[in-house]
Amino acid sequence: xxxxxxxxxxxxxxxxxxxxxxxxxxxxxxxxxxxxxxxxxxxxxxxxxxxxxxxxxxxxxxxxxxxxxxxxxxxxxxxxxxxxxxxxxxxxxxxxxxxxxxxxxxxxxxxxxxxxxx
Amino acid sequence: xxxxxxxxxxxxxxxxxxxxxxxxxxxxxxxxxxxxxxxxxxxxxxxxxxxxxxxxxxxxxxxxxxxxxxxxxxxxxxxxxxxxxxxxxxxxxxxxxxxxxxxxxxxxxxxxxxxxxx
Numbered sequence: 001x002x003x004x005x006x007x008x009x010x011x012x013x014x015x016x017x018x019x020x021x022x023x024x025x026x027x028x029x030x031x032x033x034x035x036x037x038x039x040x041x042x043x044x045x046x047x048x049x050x051x052x053x054x055x056x057x058x059x060x061x062x063x064x065x066x067x068x069x070x071x072x073x074x075x076x077x078x079x080x081x082x083x084x085x086x087x088x089x090x091x092x093x094x095x096x097x098x099x100x101x102x103x104x105x106x107x108x109x110x111x112x113x114x115x116x117x118x
Numbered sequence: 119x120x121x122x123x124x125x126x127x128x129x130x131x132x133x134x135x136x137x138x139x140x141x142x143x144x145x146x147x148x149x150x151x152x153x154x155x156x157x158x159x160x161x162x163x164x165x166x167x168x169x170x171x172x173x174x175x176x177x178x179x180x181x182x183x184x185x186x187x188x189x190x191x192x193x194x195x196x197x198x199x200x201x202x203x204x205x206x207x208x209x210x211x212x213x214x215x216x217x218x219x220x221x222x223x224x225x226x227x228x229x230x231x232x233x234x235x236x
Contacts (some may be wrong), residue, residue: 020227021146024220028143034140095223097215102142109138 008077010068015090018071023118025096026070032063033057033106036072036086040103045085126195130188133208136189144188148183149173151224154186154190154204158221163194163203 026032030116031053053060064084067073074085089097144150149171157164171178182202185191192203209217 013205020220020223021151022147022197024142027148028139028146033139095219095226096234097219099221101213101215102138105138106212 010075010077011067012074012115013071015019015071015094018090018094020095022070023072023091023098026067027102029063029066031059032067033102035067035100036108037103038098039073039084039086040099041086047083047088049081052104123147125144128193128195130186131189132191133189133212134209136212138213141190141209141216144190144218146184147181147184149177150185152221153181153185154200154217155224157191157204158217159208163201165199165201167199181231 004052027036034053037053038051048060048064051060053063055063064073064075064082067084068075071087071090074087076085085097088099145154152171166178166182167220169178171181173181182191182193184191184201185202186203189205189208192205194201194203204217206217
C-alpha cells in the first residue's frame with residue numbers, strides 16, 4: 001500500500017523576519033553573489049544543477065542554504081529537483097534598491113578585475 | 119637622548135584593493151552598521167571613545183579593525199587618540215549608491231524593529 005509522498009518543505013523566514021545583517025552576510029561571498037546575479041538575470045526559478053560553480057556540491061548546497069535562511073532566495077522541491085528563486089519582491093519592499101545596488105557593484109567589480117576576454 | 123616618536127601607521131587597503139565581498143561582510147553586523155551610521159551622520163572623524171556600544175572594549179576594537187581592513191573606514195592616530203573616518207569618496211567611486219542604500223536600509227529596519235520611544 002502506498003501513501004502519498006509528503007512534500008518536503010524547506011524553512012524560509014517570513015518577510016518580517018528578514019534581517020539586513022543576514023542579507024548582507026549572505027551577499028558577502030563571491031559564489032553566493034554569482035548565484036544571486038544569475039537568478040536576477042534569469043528572472044525565473046533555476047534548479048541547483050543549472051549553476052556551474054567552482055566549488056564542491058556540498059559547498060554549493062551550503063551556499064544555497066545560507067541564501068535561503070537569510071531570505072534572499074526561495075527554494076522549493078518540484079519532484080526531485082530543487083528550484084531556486086530570488087525573493088526580489090520581499091527584498092525590494094524591505095530594503096529598497098539594495099539588491100540592484102549590490103548586483104551593479106558586483107558587476108562593476110567583475111568588469112574591473114576580470115577584463116573582457118579574460 | 120630622546121628620539122622623535124615614530125608615527126604608528128595602520129594598514130589600509132588602497133582603493134583598487136577594496137573588495138565588495140569584504141565591504142558587505144564588514145557591514146553585515148549590527149554594531150558595525152551602527153558605527154558606520156554614526157560616522158556617516160557626523161560627516162567628520164570620530165574617536166573610538168565617542169562611540170557608546172553594547173560590547174566590550176576589545177570587541178569594539180575588533181569591529182573597527184574589520185571596518186578598516188575592508189576599506190570602509192580610515193583609522194589614524196592623532197597623539198594618543200585613534201580617529202575614525204568613513205571612506206565615503208572611495209566607496210562611492212567603487213560602488214555607487216551602495217553605502218547610502220545600506221544606511222537607509224539599516225535606518226528603515228531600526229524604525230521597524232524599535233518603534234519610537236522604545
